Amino acid sequence: xxxxxxxxxxxxxxxxxxxxxxxxxxxxxxxxxxxxxxxxxxxxxxxxxxxxxxxxxxxxxxxxxxxxxxxxxxxxxxxxxxxxxxxxxxxxxxxxxxxxxxxxxxxxxxxxxxxxxxxxxxxxxxxxxxxxxxxxxxxxxxxxxxxxxxxxxxxxxxxxxxxxxxxxxxxxxxxxxxxxxxxxxxxx
Numbered sequence: 001x002x003x004x005x006x007x008x009x010x011x012x013x014x015x016x017x018x019x020x021x022x023x024x025x026x027x028x029x030x031x032x033x034x035x036x037x038x039x040x041x042x043x044x045x046x047x048x049x050x051x052x053x054x055x056x057x058x059x060x061x062x063x064x065x066x067x068x069x070x071x072x073x074x075x076x077x078x079x080x081x082x083x084x085x086x087x088x089x090x091x092x093x094x095x096x097x098x099x100x101x102x103x104x105x106x107x108x109x110x111x112x113x114x115x116x117x118x119x120x121x122x123x124x125x126x127x128x129x130x131x132x133x134x135x136x137x138x139x140x141x142x143x144x145x146x147x148x149x150x151x152x153x154x155x156x157x158x159x160x161x162x163x164x165x166x167x168x169x170x171x172x173x174x175x176x177x178x179x180x181x182x183x184x185x186x187x188x
Contacts, residue, residue: 023160027167030148034170037141038087041173044137045080045094048130052077052097055104055123062114063107069100076100087171094134101127138173145170 056070063069076097085093105124108115115121151157152167161167 019156020160020163023156024163027148027151027157027161030144030151031167034141034144034148037137037144038173041134041137041141044130044134048127048134049077049081051123051127051130052101055101055120055127058117058120058123059104059107059111059114062111062117062120066107069103069107072100073097073104087173091173098131142172142174145172 052073056073059066060070076093076099080090080093080097082093105127108120108124149169152161152169
């Protein structure tokens with residue numbers, strides 16, 4: 001009888017150890033996925049930052065008197081590329097850059113010669129592609145963070161996460177600013 005009880009205890013210990021190791025490894029995998037998806041956002045943001053000087057220079061020749069717009073874009077880009085920002089601060093800096101870029105791209109509508117310039121149009125198209133990739137990478141990152149948080153907060157992750165350390169919550173990469181107003185459509 002003692003042998004059977006000993007075997008049952010050994011099996012239970014082995015199952016418990018296997019369960020802890022499996023859960024811990026899952027948390028590691030999810031944490032690494034959040035880090036990798038953040039790296040993808042960073043890659044796309046760097047690509048966007050590389051395109052901005054070309055866009056500014058292309059527009060500068062056509063709209064030299066729009067100096068404030070060019071300076072705002074340059075300052076926003078400088079803030080966005082500065083290192084050491086957390087996810088929330090980085091999102092705010094990128095939102096400010098997006099707003100200033102919107103004003104720059106609106107210049108293309110105000111200046112038909114600029115709008116027709118092939119270099120400006122090419123850089124503008126590349127910037128749109130980069131923006132789409134950033135949006136996708138942001139969505140993937142936030143999804144990875146959500147999966148990681150679910151694993152951390154659920155059972156058994158909440159128990160196992162305390163054993164190994166290094167499993168803290170991650171910040172979501174959220175768009176800052178006021179909520180969008182609903183578009184009103186009126187038919188005459």
